[in-house]
Amino acid sequence: MRIFISADMEGVTGVVHRDQLVPEGKTYERARKLMTADVNAAITGALREAPGAEFVVCDGHGVMRNLILEELHEAAQLVVGPAHPANKPLCQSQGCDETFDLAFFTGYHSRAGTPGGLLSHTWVGAAVTNIRINGEIVGETALNAAVVGHWDIPVGLVSGAHELEAEARETIPDGFVWVGTKTTYGPTAALCLPPAKTHKLLNEGAAEAVRRFKAGKLKPHKPKCPVSISVEFHRREMAAKAAEVQGIERVDERTIEARADTTIAAAERAWKAVCRAEDEEPGWLK
Numbered sequence: 001m002r003i004f005i006s007a008d009m010e011g012v013t014g015v016v017h018r019d020q021l022v023p024e025g026k027t028y029e030r031a032r033k034l035m036t037a038d039v040n041a042a043i044t045g046a047l048r049e050a051p052g053a054e055f056v057v058c059d060g061h062g063v064m065r066n067l068i069l070e071e072l073h074e075a076a077q078l079v080v081g082p083a084h085p086a087n088k089p090l091c092q093s094q095g096c097d098e099t100f101d102l103a104f105f106t107g108y109h110s111r112a113g114t115p116g117g118l119l120s121h122t123w124v125g126a127a128v129t130n131i132r133i134n135g136e137i138v139g140e141t142a143l144n145a146a147v148v149g150h151w152d153i154p155v156g157l158v159s160g161a162h163e164l165e166a167e168a169r170e171t172i173p174d175g176f177v178w179v180g181t182k183t184t185y186g187p188t189a190a191l192c193l194p195p196a197k198t199h200k201l202l203n204e205g206a207a208e209a210v211r212r213f214k215a216g217k218l219k220p221h222k223p224k225c226p227v228s229i230s231v232e233f234h235r236r237e238m239a240a241k242a243a244e245v246q247g248i249e250r251v252d253e254r255t256i257e258a259r260a261d262t263t264i265a266a267a268e269r270a271w272k273a274v275c276r277a278e279d280e281e282p283g284w285l286k
């Protein structure tokens with residue numbers, strides 16, 4: 001069995017503030033240890049139900065060099081490096097392909113504009129107001145579920161702060177295991193479980209996800225194709241630059257659209273457009 005793990009950082013327990021999310025931050029080193037341990041807990045749990053399973057983990061946050069390889073479970077390989085379209089056109093789902101059976105999303109966060117959401121954003125907080133798939137507003141959970149769904153891979157596990165649960169249940173098929181790591185108070189504060197507890201929950205959650213997969217209870221997220229992924233930017237200048245990318249249409253002042261026959265083609269194009277939208281190449285892409 002092969003399991004793909006897309007790992008973000010904002011939804012890891014204890015992580016509530018930007019200082020923890022960037023390499024310059026004073027508390028970043030602790031946060032990346034917490035992130036790595038969450039991933040290991042999910043791997044260990046899955047292995048109980050699927051001995052010999054193989055894992056590919058995509059580091060899916062910011063500079064995408066957060067997870068600590070020397071601490072990662074030996075059953076996993078790690079996708080490391082910035083999500084420049086020349087490197088990682090599938091962004092947080094880079095490394096996934098048709099050889100995988102099941103996907104886990106750990107450390108995920110709620111979408112841009114979530115009222116009172118913890119560290120909420122979609123893809124790039126500084127640029128993106130909303131992303132829509134076939135007209136429906138989505139966050140990174142549904143975006144990446146649609147990408148792995150291209151290969152009929154279902155999402156078995158999603159973990160993050162409590163408000164992400166409703167978003168995930170509304171936008172991806174039922175059946176996945178939800179693991180809440182903290183209860184959000186507001187944009188930069190939460191009531192956090194200690195890692196000793198979230199590791200147990202992730203371990204049990206991942207084992208249950210494998211059991212549900214084996215019982216045929218999980219469905220892949222497959223938006224209707226040809227598919228439209230549209231990106232509404234904060235500023236019209238961003239949409240103008242993004243529209244320079246081949247295959248991108250400008251829909252209105254602040255919105256562009258990628259239409260394609262497959263979710264992966266549309267997602268790749270939309271990601272390229274988002275990367276192009278900024279005046280200068282941002283540090284996290286270099």
Ligand SMILES: [Zn+2]
Pocket residue numbers: 008009010060061062
């Ligand atoms: Zn992130």
